[in-house]
Amino acid sequence: MVVEEYNEIARHYRIKETVGSGGFAKVKRAVHLPTGETVAIKIMDKVALGADLPRVKTEIEAMKNLHHHHICRLYQVVETSRKIFMVLEYCSGGELFDYIVQRDRLSEIESRAFFRQIVSAVTYMHYLGYAHRDLKPENLLIDDEQNLKLIDFGLCAKPKGGMSDQLYTCCGSPAYAAPELIAGKSYMGNEADLWSMGVLLYALLNGFLPFDDDNIGMLYRKIKSGKYDTPDWLSSESLILLKQLLQVDPKRRITVDELLNHVWITKEMGVPVEWNSKYQTSVLDDDVVTEMSVHRKVSRETMKAELEKWNYDYLTAAYFLLLKKKTSGRPVRLQMTLDSEPHPVVPTTRLLSCSVVYKETFNTIHATLYTLPKIIIRMYFSESTKKPLRKARTPRPGKKTRQPLARNHRDNSLYGPPPSEPMSRKNYYRRDSDGDTLDGDVWSLENCFPHGKQQCPESDKHSWTKETTPLKNSPCLPFTDDYRKSLNMEMANYESQSNPLSPERKCKSVDDSLHTAHFEPMTPSKQKKSRMFGSFERGLDKMKMILTPGRKRLGSDSGPRKIKASYNVSNINRCEAALLLDELKRIIPTKHMEFKENGYVVRCQMRDDFGKVVLDFELEVCHGLCGVRRKRLKGDAFVYKRVCEGILADVDS
């Protein structure tokens, strides 16, 4: 039963809303019940991961070794027969990308404050022998104290021979990729990271990318040339540092050691970047151990011995979260007893990190007793709207299949009607990422490196499945009320998610980046090429709508939501919500996107020619000054930005 997949995690966490999703995962906010602390839970489906499962292992292993105040902390890992849950430090401030979007570009002072944190995290990683290989503003989250936390270690590499070892796998996001990497040469992970940091710094200071082009070939040429615009507002020190970072010859590129003390980095602060971790893991905290031992009714020594196993189980999570409370000056108190008794998870594989002993003992008993699911599972699609599904093209294992270059073409057939091959109910459930009727081989984290050798897997070895859209004939189907309710449901809502986790690739190899070439070129008038994000905001600002009173929206009797100003809300003057919504709905299909409407929320999805959802975001018309809340759920941030700009430019025209 699907329910069982969540039992283990539900013992200690109350799951809340989805806060993001990537190629691999859906990320939910959750509350850790024993401490009351908020966490993020990254949920991955093993079948959907397929051959990318080793990347998850890479990420978990790296996060277990990396303990730094600017690296997102891993608290717990739960592996069930079909799911992997990573419980992570929650970053409430969103992505650095969105932060820049809101501000057009950052001041030099603010850029420096953020960049120092990035330098600190990356230097720490490099000293521990790790290269991140996917540094970009989407992978830097902001916590509630405005500190950056680096995430997404699925592509990181820890060369056996240390940083001097050459790497060969071409991965990461193309706009941030170093010239030696896109040239297909061997490269050094740390040098490639420094190039990406140059791109990042440029984006912070300017609000657009140094190398950008709709055409991937052209983008590569620009990167290899190392030539970029230097706007007037850049100080001479900034220009020097950018030049040192964006050196085409990796051997002439600045090193992290030089960076720590760089004149731009230390300007106005006077001190070099402190890269040593502020976290202490070699000695356990006495107060936390005492609190936990009292609750577990064991001696402090026993408690210490359990914690020192660093199993990344519920005990590790409780330890880290109590420690977090302590460091932020709050009482080190558990609000409920730490329950060691497992729920009846019936894993086909051993958990990666949880104590296996108790699981094996109790699983047998509970598997027998546990018959009634505790929660109701809803399917939000009614029969009439259930989408016909089909299996997407399945690249043959072993055969390296690249995403077709055709994505470069601006050919509508790429977005043509989704394949209509119907899928049986059985198959429907079979491919549901949160479903329990999936069959076939399910790998575990333990057996995903059969030869004990970590490889960057060829992500194209998936058996892709896709969900065709009910929008084929009708571009505007409202969500049902059930779905609306389900948005607020906690456990029961997993089955009713509108967008089951799709097995999108994690490794955005350079060829993969052709996703970015999907979009119509902007006409000169629409092209605000020099700006990375601002046009989106401006486009919204310029929307003028005619006032029409009192129109009601399906499923939104109460009208648009009132939302406070936030980093992802754009205010628009002089408009009426209903008309703004109509206009958005008119424009979105012209961008070859599907959408679903739920009240004043329009969820937009774009698929590639395999039918895979490559971009997924929400636009919500809000009340007040009339604003649009935007939320990227999935897909490349720059593609998202371009699509949104395109929509708004059309609304504006």
Ligand SMILES: Nc1ncnc2c1ncn2[C@@H]1O[C@H](COP(=O)(O)OP(=O)(O)OP(=O)(O)O)[C@@H](O)[C@H]1O
């Ligand atoms: N710890 C966190 N706190 C808050 N939000 C988070 C956290 N981790 C991830 N997210 C959100 O979820 C999104 C997806 O997470 P992540 O990048 O780890 O998933 P992924 O499947 O590995 O993504 P990708 O395909 O980009 O590699 C992030 O971009 C971010 O918006």
